[in-house]
Amino acid sequence: MDVLMLSRLQFAAATFFHFLFVPLTLGLSILVAIMETIYVKTGDEQYKRMAKFWGKLFLINFAIGVVTGITLEFQFGTNWSRYSKYVGDIFGSLLAVEATVAFFLESTFIAVWVFGWERLSPKAHVATIWLVAAASNISAYWIIAANAFMQHPVGYVLRNGRAELDDFIAVATQKFAVLQFAHTLSGAYILAGFFVMGICAYHLLRRQNVEFFSRSFRLALNFALIFSVAAAITGDLGGKEVAQVQPSKLAAMESHWQTQESAPIYLITVPRLGGEGNIVEWLPIPGALSLLAFNDFGAKVVGLNDIPPEDRPPVLPTFLGFRLMVGLGALFIALTVWGWLKRKQLVDNPTYLKIMLWSLPLPYLANEAGWMLTEVGRQPWIVWGLMRTSEAFSPIATSQVAISLAAFIVVYGLLGAAAFYLLAKHAKQGPEMAAATAGARKEG
C-alpha cells in the first residue's frame, strides 16, 4: 500500500473511533445537566444520584473522546500536509476558533464539575455542567462547519496557489453546515437516549432500582423520541441540499445509474460489485427519488452513468451507509413511539425492555454509517470540486505511516477495550453501589 491509502485508512480509523465517543458526549452532557437541574430545582436527591451515576459513565466516555480528538487535529498536518497548505487559510481558522471558543470552556469546566460537588453551591455546580454541554455542542458546530467546507466550499477565492478566505460569515454559516449540524446532533442525541434506555432496561428487567431507572428511562425516551423525528426531518432537508450541491453523492447513495425524470426509489436494490448498474432493482416507488431530492415528482435526477468514472464516489459503501442510516432511523422512531405508549408500565413489558437493551449499539451503527456516507460519498474529492484526495497527502515515507497506523490499531483497540470494560462495569453496578464505592474511596 502507498502513503495515500495508508493515510486514508489511518484517518478513517482515527475518525470512526473518535466518533464512537463524541455523540454520547454531546447528548449525555445535556441529559446529566437536565437531571442535575431538576435536583437543584426540586431538591429531590434521586435526581442528584441520577446526575452522579450517569455522570460517571459520561466521564469515562468523555476522557477517551477528548484524547482521540487531538489525533485529528495533528493528522491534518502530519498526513495531509498538501491539503493543509492549500486550505489552511480557511479550514485551519475554523479549528482554531473551535479551540478558543469552545474546547477551552469544555475542558476547563468538566474538571470543575468533577471536583466541585463540595466546593461550589448547587446552582454554580449545575451551571458548570451546562457550560460543558453548551461548549461540546458549540465545538461540534465549528468542526462541522469545517467539514461542510470540504463538502461544499464557499466564501473562498483561489489566489496565491491556494484557497484563501473571502467571506468568513459565508463559510461559518452556510446552509450545508447548519443542516449537517442539526442532523449530526439529532443522531447524537438519539444515541445518548438509547444508551441511557439500554442500561435502564438492563436494570428494569432485573427489577433493580425500579424508580431510579424508570425515571431515567422516561427522560431519555422523551429525548430520543423528539430527536428521532428531528433526525428524519433534518435528514430529508440535508438530502435535498446534497442533491443540489453533490449530485454524484446523491446518485451513489441510491445507486442510481440512469439519468431520468420522475426517478423512482427501489425498495430493494442490489448494486453490482465493482461494476456499473444494479443486479436487482425491485419494488419501485415511482417518482420518489425525484420527490425526496427536489420536492418535485417530475424532477430530473442525474445518474452515475452521466458522471465521469474518475469523479464517481465508491458506490457500495455510500449506498450501504445511506440505507443503513435511514433504515435504523425509521426503527428508532418506531421504538421510541412504542416506548412512549408503554412509558407508564415499563417493568411490565419485558419484551420491549429486552429489545431496548439489545438496541443499545444500533445508534452507534447509524451514526458511523452516516459519516461513512458523508465522507466516502465525498470522494474522489477532499474538497469538493477543488482538490482531490489523491493530491492532498503528505510527502512522507510509507514506513512511517504504516508504523503509525499499526500503532493506532493497537493503542485504540486496547483503549476501546478498557473503556468498554469500565462502562459495562459501572453501568451494571447501578447507583447504590456507585455511592458505596465513592464512600469507601473517600475513607481509604
Next chain:
Amino acid sequence: MLETIWFVLWGVLWAVYFMLDGFDFGVGTLMPFLAKDENERRVLYNAQGPFWDGNEVWLITAGGVTFAAFPTTYAVMFSSLYSALMLILFALILRGVTFEFRGKAEGTAWRGLWDACHFIGSAAPALLFGVAFANIFAGIPIDADGVYQGTLLTLLNPYGLLGGAFFLVMFMYHGALWLTVKTSGDLERRARTAASGLWVALLLLAVAFLVYTWFATNLYANYLAHPLLWLIPALAVAGLVLSRLSIGSPWKAWGLSCLTVVACTLFGVAGLFPNMLPSSIDPAASLTAFNSSSSPLTLKIMLGVALVMVPVVIVYQAWVYKHFSHKITDDQHLAY
C-alpha cells in the same frame, strides 16, 4: 505587521502551554520517585486533577493557531516531525485517559498499568517537545518543496537531545514546585527536597544549552542586532535564581518558575524570528512568518477572535486555579 503580531502570539501560546502543562509533565515524571503508597499517588493525581485538561487545550490552540495563521509552516512542520509528533500524541492519549480510567476499577495490576502510562505519558512529551523545539531552533533538513530529508534519528542529534533533557528537567523542577503548592506534610517536604536537587541539574543544563545554542543555531544573531532582547534570557535567569531563593514560599517559587518556563520558550522564539522552521540544507527553503502565513483577512479575523476569547479563557482558568488552590489533605474528597 499582522504576521509579526501572529508570530508573537504563536510564541506566547507555546510558552503558556509549556508553563501550564509543564508542571503536569513534571508531576507525572516525579510520581514514581516521590509517591510512596497508593494514597500519595492519589494525592498527586488530584494535585493535577482540576487543571490538566484545561492546560492541554493550550496545545490544541497552539497547534490550531499554527494551522490557521501559518498553514505552510503547520503543514511542513507537522509532516517533517511526523514520528516525533506521533510519539507525543500517543503519550498524551495515554496520560489523558489515565486520570479517568485509573481510579474506576480496583486491583494493583490495573492501577500499576495506568501509573506506568501516566509516567510515560508525562516524561515522553516533556523530552520530545524539547527535542522538537531544539531542532526547530537549529533548523531541520527540508528542501525547497517543503519535503523533509531526514528521519526520526536525524532529530536525535546531540543538540536536540540536550534540548530534550533541558525541557524534561525544567518541567520536573516546575512540577516539584507545584507539589509544594498543592501537598502538605511529608510529601511537601520531599517535593521541596526534589526541587532543590533538580535546580542544580537545571542550572547546569541551562548553561550547557545556552552555550551549545551559540554554536548550533543562529538564535543569537537577533540578540546581537537588538540588545533589548537580552531582557528575555535575563528574566529566565532571574526566575530561576529567585524561585530557588523563595523555595520556602510555594506560590512565589512556583510563580517564578512559571516565569522561567515562559522566558526560556520566548528566548528561543525571539531568536528564531522571523523564521518559524529554518532549513538546515537550503536557507532559501526556510519557512518564515512572512512566507508561510495566511491571507491578511484570515489573520485579521483570527486576531479579533483571539483578542476577545483569550482574555476570557485566562479569566475563567485563573478563577479555577484560585478556586482549587487549597492544599490537598487526607480528609478531603479525592475525585481521582
